[in-house]
Every structure is written in C-alpha cells, then in structure tokens.
Amino acid sequence: MKKNEILTAFFIAKKNIIKNKNSLLFTILIISLGFISSIIIYGVLQDVSYDLQENFIETNMGHVILEPYKNQDKIENVNNVVEKIKVLSNILGIAKITKKSARIYDEDENYIDTEILVINPEEFSEVSIVDNIIEKGDFVYKGENDKILMGCVNIESCNEIKAFDTIKLDVGEKARIVPNGYPETFLTLKGIYDHRYAEVERTSYINEETAKEVFSDYNATKADQIIILLPKRECTSEIIEELSKMNLNVEISDWKEKSSKFSSVVDSFTIIGNISFFIGILISSISIYVILYINILNKKTQIGIIKAIGIKSKIVALSYVMLSFFLGIIGSVLGILLTLLMIKYFRFNPIQTEVGELVPQVKINIFIFVSSAIIFASIISGYIVSKKITKQNIIDSIFHG
Amino acid sequence: MAKKIILSVKNLVRTYGEGKAKTEAVKGISFDVKKGEFIALSGPSGSGKSTTFHQLSLLDNPTSGIINFCGQNIIKLNEDDKSNFRLKRIGYVFQHYELLPELTAIENIYLPLMVDKGITTEIKKKAEKILNEMGLLERKDHYPAELSGGEQQRIAIARALIKEPEMILADEPTANLDSVAGIKIMETLKKLNKEKGITIFVINHEKAFEKYFDRIILLKDGKIERIKK
Incomplete structure (x- = not known):
C-alpha cells in the first residue's frame, strides 16, 4: 500500500473519531469494562493465593525451612x-x-x-x-x-x-x-x-x-x-x-513446598483465577467484535460512498482497522487507569475475609498481556468486520445501508 | 469533424434474482456517447435509468454486455482497476448528494485526490478554486448537515469535478431541489460542458430541462424507446 493511501485511511479514521465522539466514547467504555472484568477477579484470587501463603510465612514458616x-x-x-x-x-x-x-x-x-x-x-x-x-x-x-x-x-x-x-x-x-x-x-x-x-x-x-x-x-x-x-x-x-x-x-525446603497443606486451595484459586481471566478476555473480545460490528455496520452507507468515489476497499478497511486500533488502545489505557483506581480504593478499603484483607494484585505483565489481547482483539474485529462490509456491493451499501 | 465516441454500450443487460423472482431491469440496450456531449437519459420511473448508470459507473456489475470507455471494455477490469476508473476517469453525482457527513464541504471535495497526492496545499487550493466557481467558498468549512440541498448538490458536483474526469454521470441531480436551485445546477453542468469540454451524462425526467441537452435517450421497460436530438 502506498504512503498516500495509508494517509487517506488515517484521515478517514481521524474524521470518524472526531465526528462520532459520543458513540466512540461508549465503545471505549465498554472495552475498558471488558478490560477490568478480565483482570479484577483474577487479581482478587491472586491475592487470596498470595495471602494464604503469606499468612504462614509471616507467622511460623519463614521463607526457607531446614529440617532433619x-x-x-x-x-x-x-x-x-x-x-x-x-x-x-x-x-x-x-x-x-x-x-x-x-x-x-x-x-x-x-x-x-x-x-x-x-x-x-x-x-x-x-x-x-x-x-x-x-x-x-x-x-x-x-x-x-x-x-x-x-x-x-x-x-x-x-x-x-x-x-x-x-x-x-x-x-x-x-x-x-x-x-x-x-x-x-x-x-x-x-x-x-x-x-x-x-x-x-x-x-x-x-x-x-x-x-x-x-x-x-x-x-x-x-x-x-x-x-x-x-x-x-x-x-x-x-x-x-x-x-x-x-x-x-539438613533437608532444605522453601515456603512453596511447605505450603503443601494448603497448596490444593491455592491451586484451586489459581485455576479459578486463570479460567475467569481467559473467559474475561474471551467475553471482552466478543463484546469488542459485536460493538465494532454495530459501529461499522452503521457506517455502511459511508463505506459505500467512499468506495463509489473510487477509494479502494483495502483503504477503507485499513481506516477501520486504524479506528479499532485506536479504540483498543484508549480502551486499554482507560481500563488500566480504572483498574489502578479500583486497586487504590481497595488498598484503603480492603475486602475483609478470613484469609485476610484482600486487595486485588495485578502485576505489570498481566496489564501488558490483557492490553495486548484487547488491542489485538480490536484490530482483528475491526479487520474482519470492515473486510466483510467493504466486500458488499456499493449500491447495496449506499441505498440499503 | 465527427466527435470521438467516449462511451459505447452494447447489449447491456442487468437482471436481479433467479428463477421466478428474476427481474430484468435493463434488457440489452446499446448506445454511444460522444466526447464533449451533454446528454440525458430519460424515462418513466422503473424504466432502468439508475440501473444503467450504476453499470456505466461500475458501481454495480452488469449481467452481460459490453461497456467500452475510450475503447476499453471496463467491465473486464479487476476490482482495484474499477476503483481507479471511478477515482480518475469519471465523476458520479448522486440524486441524494451522498456526501460524507464526517467531512466538511472542502474535505468532501478533496478526498478523492488524497489517494494520489496526500493532503497537500495544492489539493486544498484546487478544492477552494472549485468551491469559488460554485459560489460556495464561504461554506467550505461547513458540514453537509449545515448546507441546503442545492448547496450539497453543488458540493457533490465539485467532488466529481476536482478529479478532472473525462465524463460526469449525474443521477437526477435536480430531483430533490426546488426549481431555482435545479436551474442553477443545470446551468453549472452546462457551463462545465461548454467551458471545460467535459462529457456530461444526466438522468433527467423534467421537461423544463430538456433544452439543455444535445440528445436524450428515452428508456422504457429497460429498453431504449427512442433517441431524441
């Protein structure tokens, strides 16, 4: 694709963002909520597992245990x-x-x-x-x-x-x-x-x-x-x-090995956390696809007009991929900010449980993983949907859009 | 000296649906358009005028037939070349203007040029010049929703014109306008035809405008009934 074709796609995406702020803000909000739902339950369960181990470490187990x-x-x-x-x-x-x-x-x-x-x-x-x-x-x-x-x-x-x-x-x-x-x-x-x-x-x-x-x-x-x-x-x-x-x-063990008496509990929480994490990402991806589909479907007439004046389908598709990429990035950034805000809130108001005071724990690599997954899902969704719509007959797009 | 033929249509057929639901919108029409002509396609509603225009501009694919544009059968072009044909060689004016609501008047006009030239001062100046000729320079930063029907149609013509096409196809450009605005549009098209030598092909069903055209092709039930000079 030529430089000017990419610039044209960028121009169309930019104008789309500027003129459709409200609907795009709604889309960004949904993406960020998807982000939070993927991450927060996982974070809480991670903290349960962490706290279970920490409870024993800090009272009578230490990090390293020597035994006969x-x-x-x-x-x-x-x-x-x-x-x-x-x-x-x-x-x-x-x-x-x-x-x-x-x-x-x-x-x-x-x-x-x-x-x-x-x-x-x-x-x-x-x-x-x-x-x-x-x-x-x-x-x-x-x-x-x-x-x-x-x-x-x-x-x-x-x-x-x-x-x-x-x-x-x-x-x-x-x-x-x-x-x-x-x-x-x-x-x-x-x-x-x-x-x-x-x-x-x-x-x-x-x-x-x-x-x-x-x-x-x-x-x-x-x-x-x-x-x-x-x-x-x-x-x-x-x-x-x-x-x-x-x-x-002496026999040397670490806290992990000695946590065996509750390791099955920790394992269960880890499994549940991982499942909820991946289901969260899956649901977020599907939501992103549906929202982008509706969003792009509403632009069917415009897509038809752009094609009618001679702009190639691939330029139109690229503009929607760019738009989806932008939505994915802003949605993820907002998701990170909201998650950090929630974590901060829970730091001051922890969830009281018998295991301890739970504060969702999210490591930087999880943020990176979820952001990448959300951005990837946005790009793929944008690509699939725009490809599907740009393939349609121009007359159908304009007059039956 | 005889004028060169810019567009030659032979046995153009467009059918929709299959079996019992099959409808023949255009039934094997043939005609030529000469370079520099100001020509109209006329006929009652449902006679196949818009369908014919959609085939000529490659917005739709004919079922069969040949459309030679400057000697080349454009039906056989691949999708990218069809896009290039629409982008560079013809300008299409829709009955309902079909401007992009996200773009201002001037952006709607220079968008087709961006694909080749990017956003340059040159294309902005060119768009401004055309807007000035259309008497709409002061409306350049307005969005389509802020313009009247006549103004939107003139922006649509400007969008077709900026590409300096060999031919403009205008599908009932005056249909949604009052008589004053309609006359203004017809005068604009006639001026472009006379001064710039652009071949202009218009779908028209208004008697009052027949005087503008060199020839009128009359369609009825998907077939050419006659050609009026």
Whole structure:
C-alpha cells in the first residue's frame, strides 16, 4: 500500500473519531469494562493465593525451612547450624523450633487440640510477627516459666468465628495441659494473639524454659526446624543455593513446598483465577467484535460512498482497522487507569475475609498481556468486520445501508 | 469533424434474482456517447435509468454486455482497476448528494485526490478554486448537515469535478431541489460542458430541462424507446 493511501485511511479514521465522539466514547467504555472484568477477579484470587501463603510465612514458616533428613529425628547441634547460617547476607532472621502437640482443658473440661511450638522468643521475634499481634496480655519472653501464648481462635471470649472448638480461658488463668506422650501439667495463659487468618492461630507458643518443665526430654541443642525469614520471596532460591553449598546435613525446603497443606486451595484459586481471566478476555473480545460490528455496520452507507468515489476497499478497511486500533488502545489505557483506581480504593478499603484483607494484585505483565489481547482483539474485529462490509456491493451499501 | 465516441454500450443487460423472482431491469440496450456531449437519459420511473448508470459507473456489475470507455471494455477490469476508473476517469453525482457527513464541504471535495497526492496545499487550493466557481467558498468549512440541498448538490458536483474526469454521470441531480436551485445546477453542468469540454451524462425526467441537452435517450421497460436530438 502506498504512503498516500495509508494517509487517506488515517484521515478517514481521524474524521470518524472526531465526528462520532459520543458513540466512540461508549465503545471505549465498554472495552475498558471488558478490560477490568478480565483482570479484577483474577487479581482478587491472586491475592487470596498470595495471602494464604503469606499468612504462614509471616507467622511460623519463614521463607526457607531446614529440617532433619527422614532417617533423623531432630536437627543435631542446632545452635552450630544457626551460627553457620548467620554468615549469609540478605537474611532478616533465623529461629529454631521444636514442635509438640497437646490437649488443653479449661475448668469445665472443654478442650482444644493444639500444636505447641517451642521457641527462643528473641530469635522468633526476628522471623515472625506473632509478638506484634498480641490482642490481650503479652508475648512469652525469655526467662519466664510456666507460660503459654495461645491464638484467639482457641479462646471462647476472643473467637468470633466459632468455627473451631474453644475453651473458656482468660489471660492470667491457668490451663491444664496434657502433652502427647508426657504427663499433664498446668500453664498460665500469658497472652492471646490475633491474626487475620484463623488457621494460623491454632498454634500455641512456649519458651525453652517452660519446655524443659513440660517435656522432660527437651534438649535445646536439638530442633525440629530452623526457619529463615528473607527480605522478600524472590530471594528464596538464591539463599537455598547458598545453603546447599554449606553441607549442613539438613533437608532444605522453601515456603512453596511447605505450603503443601494448603497448596490444593491455592491451586484451586489459581485455576479459578486463570479460567475467569481467559473467559474475561474471551467475553471482552466478543463484546469488542459485536460493538465494532454495530459501529461499522452503521457506517455502511459511508463505506459505500467512499468506495463509489473510487477509494479502494483495502483503504477503507485499513481506516477501520486504524479506528479499532485506536479504540483498543484508549480502551486499554482507560481500563488500566480504572483498574489502578479500583486497586487504590481497595488498598484503603480492603475486602475483609478470613484469609485476610484482600486487595486485588495485578502485576505489570498481566496489564501488558490483557492490553495486548484487547488491542489485538480490536484490530482483528475491526479487520474482519470492515473486510466483510467493504466486500458488499456499493449500491447495496449506499441505498440499503 | 465527427466527435470521438467516449462511451459505447452494447447489449447491456442487468437482471436481479433467479428463477421466478428474476427481474430484468435493463434488457440489452446499446448506445454511444460522444466526447464533449451533454446528454440525458430519460424515462418513466422503473424504466432502468439508475440501473444503467450504476453499470456505466461500475458501481454495480452488469449481467452481460459490453461497456467500452475510450475503447476499453471496463467491465473486464479487476476490482482495484474499477476503483481507479471511478477515482480518475469519471465523476458520479448522486440524486441524494451522498456526501460524507464526517467531512466538511472542502474535505468532501478533496478526498478523492488524497489517494494520489496526500493532503497537500495544492489539493486544498484546487478544492477552494472549485468551491469559488460554485459560489460556495464561504461554506467550505461547513458540514453537509449545515448546507441546503442545492448547496450539497453543488458540493457533490465539485467532488466529481476536482478529479478532472473525462465524463460526469449525474443521477437526477435536480430531483430533490426546488426549481431555482435545479436551474442553477443545470446551468453549472452546462457551463462545465461548454467551458471545460467535459462529457456530461444526466438522468433527467423534467421537461423544463430538456433544452439543455444535445440528445436524450428515452428508456422504457429497460429498453431504449427512442433517441431524441
């Protein structure tokens, strides 16, 4: 196609835009709504998946988890291992953990089953937010005996969801603890922590001094896990690579592998998110096609006139492809702006759920992908429709348009 | 010296539909048009005048027959060449003007030239010159909806004229105008024919305008009834 033919197509498209602002604005709005519908549900579900993982990472899992090999019971000489790891840069905190399970009774013999993590409070504060989310009472500190920290979900006065068993216990009161495989004992409830995600609240915490009294064989030089917190998720593989070179005689996992207990949920959300994403794009594309079809169909007479004065069909088709391209671009830009506005709104007014406060998460590559898909759909729609209409007989177009 | 034949039509047929629904709008007409002639096609409604014009201007494809324009059978041209024929060699004036509503008067006029020349000062000046000749220069930036019927028709003629075509085909150019505006259009066409030597072929059914034409071809039921000189 010659330069002047392209210029003519551009001129026709430009005049079309200038003189049909209202209908084109409507088209742009529809395209941008298509953009939002493709992206927003996907974004929310992405955040659910992200939050599910984040809930465990920030409370008691960290980004990297070291455990004994399957033929070993515990990580031996755990303090030496911790010291070795400390030389690595880009680590926010390291904490060793021993895991036990127990049944805790109140005075009325109501009980809950809980996992008790034995922690060094100072170390643990560096890898977990639990000490910062105390709802009532206080965190369990180093040097204190007979104290336990429990999650809100297990305490009747604190649990609003009522989805789990609870016991009647208040801060300062003693509870009867029956550890699995150890004699029963009494511990004072030192504090209650409240996390947005109830599932993580099912874990209770005691310090090493208390552990020595409750679990007769507790040995502070051994641990079930060492958890490591990093500045961000993306650093994980790099740190794992460095840890692997250190011959620590431990099994190294990342947060993703350890999320297996809820990975099926995350996978489901990811699948639903992806399906809704592609259905959204498909619906948007079909809407764009229909709207452009109606739009171009309304121009049938004009197309006939342009052809009648001798302008080739391909120039007319190109002008409508240009028009569709313009609509696709402006629709996408408006879609991006509206989506960003919605995300900003949700940042200040998050959707409250049990998993956490949801704010749609949309990465730049998703914006690029959806914009490209919308622009591509617009161009293809414009091309198909204009080709179809420019093929029609000129007389039919002008007099029966 | 005899004038050269610019258009020669032989056995032109246009039928619509098939089987029982088949309608013959033009039934094998033949005639010639000489270069520089001011000629009319006349006849009652439904006689096939507009259908004949649509075939001559290649807006529609005849069922059979030959249309020689300057010796070349234009029916056999491919689609791009047909577009070029309409763009460069003829100008077509519609009964209902058929201006593009998105374009101003001057843009409607110079649009056909843009395909070859782009938007240049030259084509704008040329359009302004024609508008001036038509007495519409002050209306150049008006959109068709802001112009009267007579003004729109003169813009449509200007659009046909700017291409400097060898022939202008005007399909009842005065049909939607009052008598004063109609006379103005006929005077304009006659002037173009006389001063620029353009062959002008008009569909006309008004007795009052018959005096303008060199010849009148009378159609009836898709056939030529007679040719009046």
